[in-house]
Amino acid sequence: MTNATVSRFVEQLADIGTLVPREITKGKTTTKIARPVYTRQVVTIVGVKTTASRFLPVSHAGYSNETYVDKVDLLGKRRAEFIGRKLKGIERRAHMSLFRQMTEAESGSNWREFFAEKFGKECTIPDGLCIACWNCTLFGGLEAGKGATFSRIRYFDTFSVEDAAECIQSDESPEQMAIGNTVGEDLAVERGEASFHRYEYVKAGTRFPFITIIESPTLLDVAGYLAAVRLADQHGYGKYSANHGKFTTDFVAVSTGYPLFSVLDMLVWLEDGGSGGLEGRLRFEAAVDEPVTLSGSGLDELRDRLNEEFKAYIAALNVSSGDGGARKRGAR
Numbered sequence: 145m146t147n148a149t150v151s152r153f154v155e156q157l158a159d160i161g162t163l164v165p166r167e168i169t170k171g172k173t174t175t176k177i178a179r180p181v182y183t184r185q186v187v188t189i190v191g192v193k194t195t196a197s198r199f200l201p202v203s204h205a206g207y208s209n210e211t212y213v214d215k216v217d218l219l220g221k222r223r224a225e226f227i228g229r230k231l232k233g234i235e236r237r238a239h240m241s242l243f244r245q246m247t248e249a250e251s252g253s254n255w256r257e258f259f260a261e262k263f264g265k266e267c268t269i270p271d272g273l274c275i276a277c278w279n280c281t282l283f284g285g286l287e288a289g290k291g292a293t294f295s296r297i298r299y300f301d302t303f304s305v306e307d308a309a310e311c312i313q314s315d316e317s318p319e320q321m322a323i324g325n326t327v328g329e330d331l332a333v334e335r336g337e338a339s340f341h342r343y344e345y346v347k348a349g350t351r352f353p354f355i356t357i358i359e360s361p362t363l364l365d366v367a368g369y370l371a372a373v374r375l376a377d378q379h380g381y382g383k384y385s386a387n388h389g390k391f392t393t394d395f396v397a398v399s400t401g402y403p404l405f406s407v408l409d410m411l412v413w414l415e416d417g418g419s420g421g422l423e424g425r426l427r428f429e430a431a432v433d434e435p436v437t438l439s440g441s442g443l444d445e446l447r448d449r450l451n452e453e454f455k456a457y458i459a460a461l462n463v464s465s466g467d468g469g470a471r472k473r474g475a476r
């Protein structure tokens with residue numbers, strides 16, 4: 145992968161300035177809101193996530209004493225299902241935590257103060273979104289009375305490559321379901337059968353291919369996404385994520401085109417061989433120009449641009465709030 149290829153990739157992305165919120169004045173109040181950006185650019189990120197611990201992909205909240213892994217019959221197998229909404233929720237939180245850490249490292253100020261000054265409030269997921277910050281412009285948000293910003297990141301549901309009979313620990317497997325304490329257990333009551341919780345889980349070593357698309361992507365979005373996934377893998381994706389649902393992620397390709405394949409195609413290709421056989425089969429198509437596709441060291445190079453791009457973002461925010469601040473002070 146040459147530097148020239150990485151440069152051509154970066155040339156097809158949106159400008160960092162698109163992440164700076166615009167100011168809207170209604171009467172005497174000025175609020176900040178993410179810019180609506182609709183360029184025709186996209187970036188597609190393709191990879192394979194492999195469980196590194198027990199994983200409970202559960203899309204519903206349950207209060208019973210038993211928890212079952214979401215499953216679906218697909219392409220001749222029963223498979224564990226990992227829904228896109230769950231991927232997005234965990235990765236959004238990881239992205240926010242990365243964003244806060246980088247803000248403190250770069251601005252030297254407490255992130256709460258920085259967020260309040262630049263975006264009008266501390267941004268908290270899911271109920272106190274600011275709809276102005278980098279995280280909100282990427283993942284979308286809604287604030288009553290202020291407005292909404294659409295998500296620029298698209299997730300897809302994914303499924304285990306392995307059959308449920310091999311990859312899910314259930315009552316049908318010799319070791320049966322696992323046993324834990326109930327989350328809402330009343331510790332004052334003597335323990336009985338009812339205080340235990342039985343659960344199925346996806347075993348370590350199970351593979352889930354994924355496709356994520358970012359619309360109107362900046363280089364900061366792409367490098368930040370790659371870093372946030374690493375954090376999310378450590379945090380965990382499933383129920384009881386304090387000690388469950390850890391993953392390792394193999395990023396196979398990042399392209400400035402739309403994928404001409406689906407997660408279902410990837411399931412079939414992965415059954416034929418490892419992720420090594422995947423790369424040569426991925427085809428992309430761009431709305432503008434020829435798509436540029438990076439893998440291996442090209443991907444590492446993108447990830448290495450994170451700090452530099454974050455500095456550019458902070459600088460762009462400071463320029464815009466510097467002007468806005470002067471106007472506001474003058475008006476008083």
Ligand SMILES: [Zn+2]
Nearest residue numbers: 267274277280
């Ligand atoms: Zn926000």
